Structure formats: structure tokens, C-alpha cells
Amino acid sequence: DIQMTQSPSTLSASVGDRVTITCRASQSINNWLAWHQQKPGKPPKLLIYKASSLESGVPSRFSGSGSGTEFTLTISSVQPDDFATYYCQQYNSGFTFGQGTNLEIK
């Protein structure tokens, strides 16, 4: 099975900061990676698919990059609505999520 490891587990940031979350796969997943955002008590929401494709309606401050085994999600200027938990998810072979990164207010 493919394991997904995110870092950091918790990230503290202020409004306006640029933040980056990293996701590593235990083997190559090409670019079959998605990022989902989840707020407390709500279902996840798709942000990015195929590593770098922005889902319709998602603000352009979100971007994804990477291929193979290392991927990043970047928020160029954190907004109040962005404080949430972020999950990477591979869909190259089966479906596996990272453990999540909690973006909290500094």
C-alpha cells in the first residue's frame, strides 16, 4: 500500500502569510494527487487535483506542485477563511490520505 506523509502536522500562521504544506508518497504516484480542505464539523472540499490543477471556484491563492513522491500545497496569502485542516490524497493506486495538517492562527 502507498503511504502518504504530510508535514508539518500543525502550522501556525498570520493573515497574509505565505504557507507551504508538504506531502510525501512512499512510492511514485506520478501526479495523481489531490488536496482537500476540511473545516470543523464540515465535510472535506476538493481544492487541487492532478497535483497542480485548481478546482473550479477555488481561490487562486491556492496552488499545488510536485510529481513522483514529493508534493506541496501553497497558500500565497493566508485569509481568515483558510484556517482549516488540509489533507493530501493519492489516487494512483488505491486511495490513501495523508494524516492532515492543521493550519491555525498564530
Place this chain on the structure above:
Amino acid sequence: QVQLVESGGGVVQPGRSLRLSCAASGFSFSSHSMHWVRQAPGKGLEWLAFIWFDGTNKYYADSLKGRFTISRDDSKNTLYLQMDSLRADDTAVYYCVRDREDQGKYYFDYWGQGTLVTVSS
């Protein structure tokens, strides 16, 4: 707009069964493969099961050990998850998830609101 509404959750005793339903609307249900994903309280996301758009293929997480069965009824635009031999560690919010196909790969694009299953005596 796409809507996925789960139902059937609740409190159930260990060893008993429960069937979850997911009513889909706002899209062509029969054209999409579907998934179940769960989230234990305070924990991360765990993929459980996947059924092709035409129901011909089904895939499950190894951890389920054959206890869960995914199915669909396209005439009712409804997805199901039959859960047998429930255990305390099956306690979670269960999400119905639609997928989108891209070059033979499937990613999750819409999530339902979830239904809480609590396994407790």
C-alpha cells in the same frame, strides 16, 4: 447543484449490522463512480469502498476484512453501504463521495455532509 445526502447512521451495538444510504441529486448519478470514506472522531480520513459507475466492479480497503458491502441503485439515485459485524473502532462519520474520472484515474470531487455511526453497547 450536486447534492449527496447520507442517512442511516445512529447508535448500534457491537456485532450488529447497519445499512447507510446516500441520496444523490443534481448530476447524472449513473455516470459516476462513487465511494465511501470515513473519519473517526478527531482523526483523519480513511477510504473504505469504491463502486464503478455501472456497478460492475467494487473495491474495498483491506482493513474491512469483508465486513462491508458497497452497492448502488441507479433507479433511485442511491448509494449504499452495508456494514456487518460492527466493532467499536467502526465509530466514525461516514461520507458518501462522488468521483471524477481523468485518464482512467478517479479522484474525489464532491462530498456529502456525512452520517455518524456510533458502535457502543
